[in-house]
Each structure stands twice: as C-alpha cells, then as structure tokens.
Amino acid sequence: MKEQQEMRAVYCATMMEMAEKDNRIVSVQADLMGGHGMKPFAERFPERSFNVGVAEANMACIAAGLATTGKIPFIHSFATFSTRRCFDQIAVSICYAKLKVCIIGSDPGVGAELNGGTHMALEDVAIMRVLPGMTIFEPVDSVQLKAALPVLVAQEGPVYIRLYRKAAESVFQRGYQFRPGKADILKDGEDVAIIASGLCVHEALMAAEKLERDGIKASVLNIHTVKPIDTDAIIRAARETGTIVTVENHSIIGGLGSAVAETLAEGCPVPLMRVGVRDRFGEVGKQDYLMRAFGITAADIEAAARKALRDKC
Amino acid sequence: MKDSYEELTDLALEARREVVRMIGGLGVGHVGGCLSIVEAMIYLYYREMNIKPEQPDWPDRDRFIMSKGHAGPILYTMLGLRGYFSKDLFATLNRPGTHLPSHCDMRLTIGVDMTAGSLGQGLSCAIGMALAARMDKKDYRVFCVVGDGEQQEGQVWEAAMYAASQKLDNLVLLIDDNGMQIDGVTDDINSVRPLEKRWGAFGWATIAINGHNFREIERAFDFAGKTTGKPTAIVMNTIKGKGISIAENKCSSHNMPLTAEQTAEALRELQ
Numbered sequence: 001m002k003e004q005q006e007m008r009a010v011y012c013a014t015m016m017e018m019a020e021k022d023n024r025i026v027s028v029q030a031d032l033m034g035g036h037g038m039k040p041f042a043e044r045f046p047e048r049s050f051n052v053g054v055a056e057a058n059m060a061c062i063a064a065g066l067a068t069t070g071k072i073p074f075i076h077s078f079a080t081f082s083t084r085r086c087f088d089q090i091a092v093s094i095c096y097a098k099l100k101v102c103i104i105g106s107d108p109g110v111g112a113e114l115n116g117g118t119h120m121a122l123e124d125v126a127i128m129r130v131l132p133g134m135t136i137f138e139p140v141d142s143v144q145l146k147a148a149l150p151v152l153v154a155q156e157g158p159v160y161i162r163l164y165r166k167a168a169e170s171v172f173q174r175g176y177q178f179r180p181g182k183a184d185i186l187k188d189g190e191d192v193a194i195i196a197s198g199l200c201v202h203e204a205l206m207a208a209e210k211l212e213r214d215g216i217k218a219s220v221l222n223i224h225t226v227k228p229i230d231t232d233a234i235i236r237a238a239r240e241t242g243t244i245v246t247v248e249n250h251s252i253i254g255g256l257g258s259a260v261a262e263t264l265a266e267g268c269p270v271p272l273m274r275v276g277v278r279d280r281f282g283e284v285g286k287q288d289y290l291m292r293a294f295g296i297t298a299a300d301i302e303a304a305a306r307k308a309l310r311d312k313c
Numbered sequence: 314m315k316d317s318y319e320e321l322t323d324l325a326l327e328a329r330r331e332v333v334r335m336i337g338g339l340g341v342g343h344v345g346g347c348l349s350i351v352e353a354m355i356y357l358y359y360r361e362m363n364i365k366p367e368q369p370d371w372p373d374r375d376r377f378i379m380s381k382g383h384a385g386p387i388l389y390t391m392l393g394l395r396g397y398f399s400k401d402l403f404a405t406l407n408r409p410g411t412h413l414p415s416h417c418d419m420r421l422t423i424g425v426d427m428t429a430g431s432l433g434q435g436l437s438c439a440i441g442m443a444l445a446a447r448m449d450k451k452d453y454r455v456f457c458v459v460g461d462g463e464q465q466e467g468q469v470w471e472a473a474m475y476a477a478s479q480k481l482d483n484l485v486l487l488i489d490d491n492g493m494q495i496d497g498v499t500d501d502i503n504s505v506r507p508l509e510k511r512w513g514a515f516g517w518a519t520i521a522i523n524g525h526n527f528r529e530i531e532r533a534f535d536f537a538g539k540t541t542g543k544p545t546a547i548v549m550n551t552i553k554g555k556g557i558s559i560a561e562n563k564c565s566s567h568n569m570p571l572t573a574e575q576t577a578e579a580l581r582e583l584q
Contacts, residue, residue: 026448047448050479058437058471065441068419068427069372069449073441088431089468093438097428098420 001170003142008037008106008165010142014149015074016041019048025153026066026073028052030059036076036106036165056081060089060101067099072153078112079105079121079162083128094158095131101158103128108138108162108198109249110290112282120282126254128160129227136227138162138198140171144224147178155180162198169202171222181225183233189217192305192312193237196247197223197256200275200296204247207301218305229259231267238268243312245273245304249296252276271311273304321527324359324394325351329556330583331390335403335413337576342406343415345553345566347387349491349524350458353549356530357456357487358391366396369424375453376442378427380435381460381489382416383568389413389422397424433466435459436486440476443484443544454483462494464505470515476544477516484544485537486517489524491553493564512546524549557582 019025019041027033027041029051042049052059056077063073075082082105083090094101105124107113112120128134137152137159139145145163152159171186186201187208196204201222208218221237223229238244244264248256257274264272277294291297328351336342358364362375379388386406393400398412405411412421416430426442429435439457446453459469476484488508492499499505509519518540522529530549537545553567554560557579560569571579 050444052471052475055468055471055475057434057468058440058475061434061437061468061472062441062444062475064434065427065438065443066445067441068376068438069442069445071441071445071448089434089437092431093428093434096418 002167003170004167005142006037006165006167007139007142007145007163010146011163012037012041014146016044018150018153019045022072023048024070024072026050026071028059028063028073028075030054030056030077030081032077036104038076056086057089060086061093063101064093064097064099067101072100072102074102074104076104076106078119079108079124080119083121083124083160087127091131095133098133099158100156102152103158103160104163105160106163106165108164109277109282110287110294111164111166113287113290114284116284117282122251122277122282123254124162125226125250125256126258129254129259133157134227135159135225136162137225139224140198140201140222141168143172143174143176144178147176148224151178151180164199168199171201171205181228181230183230184222184224185219185233186222187218187220189219190241191217192243192245192308193219193221193241194245194247194301194305195221195223195234195237195256195260197226198249200247200249203296203298204301206298207305210298210302211305216305216309223256226256226259229263231263234260234263235267238264238270243271243308245275245301245308247296247301248276250276252278271308273308275301275304318527321355321359324355326583328355328387328390328394330580331393331403332386333557333571333576333579333583335386335390335406337571337573337579338404339407340572341568341570342386343383343568344560344571345493345563345569346381346384346460346489346491348555348557348560349551349553350384350387350489350549351555352525352527352530353458353487354387354391356527356534358395360531361534362456363453366424369397373451373453376426376439376455378429378435378439378455378457379417380429380457381432381463382429384458385413385415385417388417388425392422392424432460432463433468436469436472436476439484440472440479440481443476443481444479446483454485456485456487458487458489461488461490461492461499461505464488465503473512473515473517480542481544482541486544486546488546488548489551490548491551493553493567495564495567497564508548512548516543518543518545519548520545521548521550524551525555
C-alpha cells in the first residue's frame with residue numbers, strides 16, 4: 001500500500017526537526033527547492049537556506065566551503081544533475097577534501113518518469129560508489145528515510161542520498177530501527193536470497209510471496225546503504241541459500257548488483273542473477289511502464305529467482 | 314631604517330628564493346604561477362589577513378583559498394615564513410608522503426583552508442565560507458586567488474554571479490592576470506579580458522593594479538576593505554615567472570624543469 005505522505009514532505013519535515021536542534025544544518029538548492037518540498041524549510045530558516053539557481057557545480061563547491069566552517073550542508077537536484085553534472089566538484093572539493101556534505105539526488109531511475117532519458121539517473125550510484133569515503137543511502141520508504149537521516153547527519157564524511165520524491169509503497173512500520181551499514185532482513189527463506197534496494201524492495205517482497213505459493217522460500221534483504229555495503233549479511237545469505245538475485249532501479253553496471261557481485265566473488269562465490277537496467281539509457285514513461293520496459297517488476301524478479309534456483313543445482 | 318614597502322620588498326625576494334629552492338630541489342614545478350603572485354601573497358600574509366599562525370584553526374580567522382591550486386609552493390612559503398610550520402618542510406615538496414603536495418590540500422598542510430587543484434572551484438568554495446561568516450555574524454573575510462586562464466572554467470562565472478547576488482562584501486578575489494596559460498598566451502587561446510569590465514558587469518567592485526607594486530596592492534586592499542554591498546575583484550597585472558630570467562614572461566614556466574645550475578643562477582638573480 002502506498003504511504004500517505006510523499007517522501008519529499010517527510011524529508012522536509014525531518015530536515016526541519018533536525019535543523020531546530022542543530023544550527024549547523026543548511027539547505028543549498030539549485031532551482032529545485034519547491035520540487036524537493038523544501039519551501040517550508042526556507043520559510044522557517046531563511047538564513048540557512050540558499051538557492052544558487054541553475055548551477056550545480058557552484059552549489060557543490062559552495063557546500064564544500066560551508067562545510068569547512070562546520071556547517072552541514074544538504075545540496076539538492078535531480079539525481080542526474082546532483083551527481084554527474086558536478087562529479088568533479090564532488091570528487092575534489094567534497095570527497096578528496098573529506099568534507100561533510102549531504103547530496104540529495106532525487107527522482108532516481110524510473111522516478112524521473114516523464115522527464116525521460118536526460119533526467120533518468122541510472123548511473124548515479126555507480127559514479128558515487130567509486131569515490132573514496134562516500135556513503136550511499138537509498139531509502140525504501142519514508143519511515144526508513146526519517147529514521148536514517150539523523151544517523152547519516154551524525155556520521156563523518158559525505159553522503160549521497162538517492163531520494164524518491166513521491167509517495168512510496170509502505171515497507172517499514174513505525175518503530176523501525178535504522179542500523180547504519182546493516183541490511184534489513186525483511187523475510188527469511190533458505191532457497192534463494194533476493195537483495196534489493198529502493199523502490200525495488202516492494203517488488204522483491206511481492207515476488208517472494210508469489211514464489212512462496214509455489215513452495216519456494218526466498219529471503220528478502222534490503223541493502224539501504226550500498227556503500228559501505230553489509231558484506232556479512234550478503235555472505236551469510238549466500239551461505240544459507242546458495243544463490244542470489246539482486247534488484248535495483250539502476251544500471252546493473254556499477255550499482256547494487258555489481259557491489260553484491262564483487263562481495264560474493266571475493267567472499268562466497270554462488271550463482272547470481274542481477275535484475276536491473278541493462279546497459280541502456282532511460283526513456284519517457286510512467287513508472288509502471290518504465291519498470292516493465294527495464295525488466296524490474298515483481299514478475300521479472302520472480303523469473304530471475306527461478307533461474308537462480310536452477311543455476312544452483 | 315627600512316620603510317614598510319622596503320621590508321615587504323625584501324620579504325618578496327626571500328619568498329622567491331624559497332620557491333626557487335623548493336622547486337629547484339625537486340627539479341620540476343609550477344614556477345611561473347608562483348612567482349607572479351609573490352607580492353600579493355606577501356601583502357596578504359604580512360599585512361592584510363587577520364590570522365594567528367600559532368592557532369591555524371582559529372574560527373574567526375580570515376580564510377585564504379588558492380583556487381589555482383598549482384601555486385601551492387608560494388602558499389607554503391607564506392605559511393612557513395609566518396611560522397605555521399618549520400621551513401625545514403620546504404625541502405619535502407612533492408616527496409613521497411609529503412605534507413606539501415603540488416596542489417593545495419587542506420588535510421595535509423597546516424594553514425591551508427581549502428583543497429584545490431581542479432581549476433574553477435575555489436571561488437565557489439570561498440562563497441561558502443563567506444556565507445558561513447555572515448550566517449554566524451562573524452567579521453572574518455575570505456580571500457581567493459584565481460589565474461587568468463582559470464577563468465575559462467564556466468564555474469568561475471557561476472560563482473561570480475552568485476557572490477554579487479548575495480552582496481558578499483566579505484569576499485575578495487585576486488586575479489593573477491599574467492596573460493599566459495599552459496598552451497600559450499591567454500588572449501590567443503580564449504580571451505578572458507577585459508577583466509575589469511567583465512567582473513564589473515557581473516556586479517563586483519573592481520580595481521586594476523600592477524600586481525608587483527606594494528603601493529598599488531595596498532591601495533587595492535584599502536578599496537576592497539571600504540567596499541560595501543558587493544564583493545571585490547582585484548585584477549592584478551602580473552608577470553609570469555617574475556624575478557628569474559629563465560622563467561620570466563615565458564608560457565613554458567607554468568610547470569618547468571629547473572636544474573641545479575639553473576636554480577643556482579636563479580638564486581643569484583634573486584640576491
């Protein structure tokens with residue numbers, strides 16, 4: 001079931017709660033303040049809210065400068081523009097300089113919908129993942145987002161947050177405890193493990209239910225933090241089930257699937273099926289169309305799980 | 314007794330010698346762009362900036378960003394001369410495990426306020442610091458040096474617009490207009506001039522000076538200090554490689570080899 005509140009509304013409310021207690025928190029925008037639901041923040045904290053206009057590179061480095069003085073700036077744009085548009089600025093002025101900047105990349109993958117291929121970030125995790133010191137977090141729903149934000153603010157170093165803006169499918173219940181760097185085990189099962197992130201977690205759970213009806217017991221793990229990744233949980237899942245499926249709203253090159261493949265190859269080689277976008281750009285479409293076009297629906301996950309089971313033998 | 318300008322001139326000579334020794338000791342380095350801004354750096358670190366070398370992380374200090382990060386050696390010279398660290402460190406420039414890398418690194422060198430090296434980013438970082446000062450109601454100022462070729466990076470103009478838009482009169486930009494970049498004369502490659510007019514059109518207070526003349530540098534900083542409601546750009550007409558004939562006014566001095574003989578000759582010229 002869809003959550004009642006949009007992710008961006010919960011994001012802004014959580015930011016305001018944090019900012020009330022912590023005057024280091026600053027919002028820096030690049031002409032998408034409204035799009036990120038951050039106007040209430042700007043109204044409440046006008047002196048801690050900046051809008052640099054359509055200038056993402058400038059935004060990234062202004063945030064770096066703010067961070068040198070102890071501020072905790074959050075920068076915002078669509079995931080395409082807050083990562084690849086200012087990649088060198090993030091690499092040098094933020095990561096290499098070891099500065100605490102929180103980077104919000106919104107509308108990842110299919111979330112870009114009618115903005116289409118130019119706005120559809122399918123490589124943002126890949127390029128952020130290669131930067132030393134970068135933490136990468138992608139919430140599944142607003143409960144997890146709200147629980148994670150204060151923890152991410154408190155930890156050292158830059159963070160990339162892949163933020164779906166609209167109402168997400170509800171996965172976590174009130175009272176959910178966010179454990180940094182630790183996968184959420186959403187379902188136990190010994191036949192196959194499905195490791196998913198972001199909005200694909202809900203699809204993974206639906207696929208697992210379907211498989212269960214046929215007597216196949218799939219475990220479902222949510223990797224909310226693809227870097228640093230929970231190596232122990234992945235290897236444990238591989239040992240317990242002997243075969244893995246990854247699911248992501250991102251290219252299978254460089255994202256969750258790659259990270260899990262790297263982990264398995266070094267720690268516990270087992271058959272692996274990667275469900276994700278297969279080396280192509282995005283296109284215009286509503287979310288359900290795009291998920292089918294990219295092959296990241298529950299049905300695709302189910303098929304991959306059956307294949308993974310066959311590969312195990 | 315020497316007057317103030319003579320003292321500064323002596324310091325500039327000393328600084329040039331240190332840069333030549335530092336780079337000559339290694340055999341290669343960014344000579345040209347260090348020597349073109351010696352006077353500006355001396356004035357900043359001995360007269361203008363409100364700093365405490367004994368407390369490099371003093372929160373209320375003025376900040377300095379070497380956006381043309383390859384001019385690290387002249388910044389290290391200032392920090393060493395002012396006592397941020399021992400001058401013995403100069404000899405470690407670019408040696409394995411050094412605290413003095415070619416390009417400025419705030420995590421390696423005491424007294425460096427911002428990492429730089431990828432051109433075009435420093436002014437934006439300076440804006441972040443200047444905004445922080447305003448937010449915290451502190452009166453520290455932020456000084457930033459950019460090269461002339463560096464202004465071909467579009468981000469410099471993104472920053473130019475925003476600094477003026479935010480009326481950041483606690484921000485001072487020094488432009489090292491030595492007219493040369495790696496591949497040749499800046500005007501021949503992609504002209505950034507007329508700089509005064511361009512920065513003025515972007516909403517900055519501007520002043521053009523001879524960047525090797527301390528009286529003019531003093532006048533420019535007085536002008537910047539009195540300017541309200543807008544940031545100041547000081548366009549410094551400078552000579553790349555100033556002070557040693559092997560480098561002076563030569564594009565090739567951007568990053569050049571310096572043999573032991575050439576180093577010795579350069580040091581003789583700097584007596």
